[in-house]
Amino acid sequence: MKLREEQTILRIVSKLLLPFILLFALYVQFHGDYGPGGGFQAGVIFATGIVLYGLVFGLEAAETALPPRWLQVLMPLGLLLYAGVGVANILLGGEYLNYNTLDAHDPVHGQHLGILLVELGVGITVAAVMVSVFYAFSDRGKD
Amino acid sequence: MTGLALLLEQLPALQVVLPLLAAPVCVLLRRPNLVWALSCLTSLGCLGIALTLARQIYPHGVISYAMGGWAPPFGIEYRLDELSVFMLVVVSLAASLVLIGARQSIQREIPADRIHLLYAAVLLMLTGSLGIISTGDAFNLFVFLEIASLSTYALVAMGRQRRALVAAFQYLVLGTIGGTFILIGVGLLYMMTGTLNMQDMAERLPPVLHTTTALAALAFLVIGAALKLALLPLHIWLPNAYTFAPSMISALLAAISTKVAAYVLIRFVYGIYDLRWSGLNLPLNDVLALLAVAAMLFASYVAVRQQEVKRLLAWSSLAQIGYIVLGLSLATSAGLAASTLHILNHAVIKAGLFVAVAAVLFRQGGSTLQLADLAGLSRGMPWTTAAIIAGGLGLIGVPLTAGFVSKWALLQALIESGTWLYVAALLASSLLAVIYVWRIIEACTASTGDRDIQRREAPLGLQLSIWALVAMNLYLGINSSPGMRLATEASGRLLAPTAGVPL
Numbered sequence: 001m002k003l004r005e006e007q008t009i010l011r012i013v014s015k016l017l018l019p020f021i022l023l024f025a026l027y028v029q030f031h032g033d034y035g036p037g038g039g040f041q042a043g044v045i046f047a048t049g050i051v052l053y054g055l056v057f058g059l060e061a062a063e064t065a066l067p068p069r070w071l072q073v074l075m076p077l078g079l080l081l082y083a084g085v086g087v088a089n090i091l092l093g094g095e096y097l098n099y100n101t102l103d104a105h106d107p108v109h110g111q112h113l114g115i116l117l118v119e120l121g122v123g124i125t126v127a128a129v130m131v132s133v134f135y136a137f138s139d140r141g142k143d
Numbered sequence: 144m145t146g147l148a149l150l151l152e153q154l155p156a157l158q159v160v161l162p163l164l165a166a167p168v169c170v171l172l173r174r175p176n177l178v179w180a181l182s183c184l185t186s187l188g189c190l191g192i193a194l195t196l197a198r199q200i201y202p203h204g205v206i207s208y209a210m211g212g213w214a215p216p217f218g219i220e221y222r223l224d225e226l227s228v229f230m231l232v233v234v235s236l237a238a239s240l241v242l243i244g245a246r247q248s249i250q251r252e253i254p255a256d257r258i259h260l261l262y263a264a265v266l267l268m269l270t271g272s273l274g275i276i277s278t279g280d281a282f283n284l285f286v287f288l289e290i291a292s293l294s295t296y297a298l299v300a301m302g303r304q305r306r307a308l309v310a311a312f313q314y315l316v317l318g319t320i321g322g323t324f325i326l327i328g329v330g331l332l333y334m335m336t337g338t339l340n341m342q343d344m345a346e347r348l349p350p351v352l353h354t355t356t357a358l359a360a361l362a363f364l365v366i367g368a369a370l371k372l373a374l375l376p377l378h379i380w381l382p383n384a385y386t387f388a389p390s391m392i393s394a395l396l397a398a399i400s401t402k403v404a405a406y407v408l409i410r411f412v413y414g415i416y417d418l419r420w421s422g423l424n425l426p427l428n429d430v431l432a433l434l435a436v437a438a439m440l441f442a443s444y445v446a447v448r449q450q451e452v453k454r455l456l457a458w459s460s461l462a463q464i465g466y467i468v469l470g471l472s473l474a475t476s477a478g479l480a481a482s483t484l485h486i487l488n489h490a491v492i493k494a495g496l497f498v499a500v501a502a503v504l505f506r507q508g509g510s511t512l513q514l515a516d517l518a519g520l521s522r523g524m525p526w527t528t529a530a531i532i533a534g535g536l537g538l539i540g541v542p543l544t545a546g547f548v549s550k551w552a553l554l555q556a557l558i559e560s561g562t563w564l565y566v567a568a569l570l571a572s573s574l575l576a577v578i579y580v581w582r583i584i585e586a587c588t589a590s591t592g593d594r595d596i597q598r599r600e601a602p603l604g605l606q607l608s609i610w611a612l613v614a615m616n617l618y619l620g621i622n623s624s625p626g627m628r629l630a631t632e633a634s635g636r637l638l639a640p641t642a643g644v645p646l
């Protein structure tokens with residue numbers, strides 16, 4: 001604990017970097033349909049932000065910022081969002097994950113919306129799983 | 144078009160999506176009984192869908208479904224023929240019958256705060272297995288294989304003993320190697336044919352069949368599938384995984400995991416490649432047959448020497464996998480039909496036996512069941528003992544049990560192709576089966592000596608599950624023709640002469 005408090009440079013630099021890491025994750029997430037990126041990459045980048053925070057400020061601080069209970073909800077939620085989009089497509093009269101159905105007038109817009117939602121689901125689940133793995137490992141040997 | 148007809152068209156996707164949706168809902172619900180009920184309903188739903196699809200496919204032929212509306216061969220195609228719909232029924236039937244009885248046993252063996260995660264993993268395994276069977280796309284098959292395998296590793300790791308973790312890790316390492324081999328094989332095939340759609344691959348493969356790349360792809364695919372299937376020299380993960388997994392999970396694994404791997408092997412060697420191609424210049428059938436015979440004899444012999452009941456049943460499973468592979472290695476429609484039928488019959492028999500073991504463990508406590516612990520079982524739990532005997536007779540292949548029907552079919556297929564050595568091996572392996580089954584029965588009826596063991600029958604759920612599986616076992620044994628007909632039609636489609644077969 002003492003060691004951690006002495007690392008002033010580390011603490012300040014990570015605090016400065018953190019918003020940009022998370023912002024970059026969101027950029028990779030939502031720009032993924034135009035440029036390189038998507039849910040997997042964005043989820044991992046987002047999780048590295050939390051992991052960095054946990055490494056520098058301690059597990060307790062990270063768990064206050066993003067409680068494990070939330071992760072238990074976020075993990076299935078992302079998958080539900082993904083699978084739910086497909087079910088919505090079926091209900092709208094198309095095949096599973098046929099995004100064309102999402103917009104009755106402009107199928108291209110439908111495709112755009114569909115991939116955005118699906119990748120958002122992927123991003124949420126990947127980020128939550130990555131952070132959970134980190135918590136699970138750093139929690140070991142405490143009790 | 145009416146809503147119902149529209150829904151019917153979506154069934155090929157829905158039967159994979161249903162458990163995929165139910166799994167995250169399980170994680171959110173958290174209440175053990177609620178989660179169990181949802182899992183049961185989901186697998187019964189999948190069974191219903193599979194039966195509806197079977198009623199459509201058996202008379203009318205293949206159903207093709209364009210995932211996401213992208214037409215095959217460019218989009219991912221879900222392609223259901225007789226064989227895949229047969230396997231869909233096997234998997235969802237086994238899952239339903241085992242899950243119905245799983246509630247109390249799981250509650251006893253798994254900490255309460257993990258039960259919902261266990262059922263979520265079961266549903267994901269079901270998603271993966273049904274997906275492997277439905278998809279017509281080789282890469283999609285790999286993805287589903289990973290979904291099914293990863294959830295299986297987690298399930299094995301939830302076993303009560305610490306050794307479950309080691310077993311799961313061993314399974315993880317070998318399973319991942321198997322998965323990677325399949326991925327490499329698919330990659331090489333993609334390189335040679337420029338397509339991932341298996342139907343399309345089969346059509347484009349003959350001109351490039353003689354290239355080293357195509358042969359290397361075949362080797363990777365077969366070895367990868369054999370690892371997942373636990374065919375003899377690649378089997379070491381299986382006995383530990385079956386022994387240390389939670390008891391009801393062992394039943395699921397025995398009924399589903401290896402059976403789906405057998406389906407994958409059949410798809411690779413008949414759906415993409417064709418073992419009958421003489422141009423292959425490769426003694427693949429002989430290699431497979433030899434490994435199968437080795438599995439039948441060696442695994443049965445090891446089973447005879449086991450002291451722990453779940454481990455004994457696991458080794459017996461390895462021998463039964465030998466029967467399945469032997470049938471398909473013959474490259475005749477009779478052989479493939481016998482294999483297909485044995486997949487169903489063995490799933491029913493072995494699931495019944497493992498659920499019966501789960502019932503004994505439920506009353507006994509502990510996580511392993513030595514043969515000596517069975518003493519006095521026939522007095523304390525006569526019904527469960529009867530079920531174990533029925534299952535054991537099925538393993539041997541005594542007439543009026545399901546095991547007899549498929550073994551008889553295999554024997555006929557062997558005689559038809561004149562492979563007398565394999566006939567002898569089949570008989571020898573059956574004799575060994577008599578010995579290990581007899582050891583279980585003897586242990587069940589042995590007197591307890593001066594120890595006083597109080598036992599009563601397991602709760603209703605477990606009983607229901609056991610007897611449903613035993614009833615299936617006997618039904619398939621007595622009324623053998625429908626199963627045989629369905630299996631023959633399934634293999635017939637796969638072996639139908641296709642265009643472009645090089646001779």
